[in-house]
Amino acid sequence: MAGGIVNLRAARKARERAEKRAKGDENAARFGRTKEQRTREEADAARARAHLDAHRRDEE
Template sequence: MAEVVNLNRFRKAKARAEARDSADANAVKFGRSKAQKAREAADAERARAELDGKKRETDQD
């Protein structure tokens, strides 16, 4: 006689596997590497510093 199985368990496992596959695909498609994030942060900091260096100083007491 065959073993009794819980179909909900298999249905949920399949849904989790599909969600994991979708997440992996999105990570490849939209994800950025650590080096890319660091480079973008450095570029933003450099742009902010350049902008701050061009500010005019005023004498307001």
């Protein structure tokens, strides 16, 4: 028998920890932004909106 003795409970817990870690990393990539990043993105969006509004033509 090649491979040795494996504690099934420890293997299961290690697998579950790895799955939770992967899901957490995925969520961090999707939703995780620092406060600085959020405020910078909001400021950029506001600046772009103001720039477009300044160049808007009046409809008569």
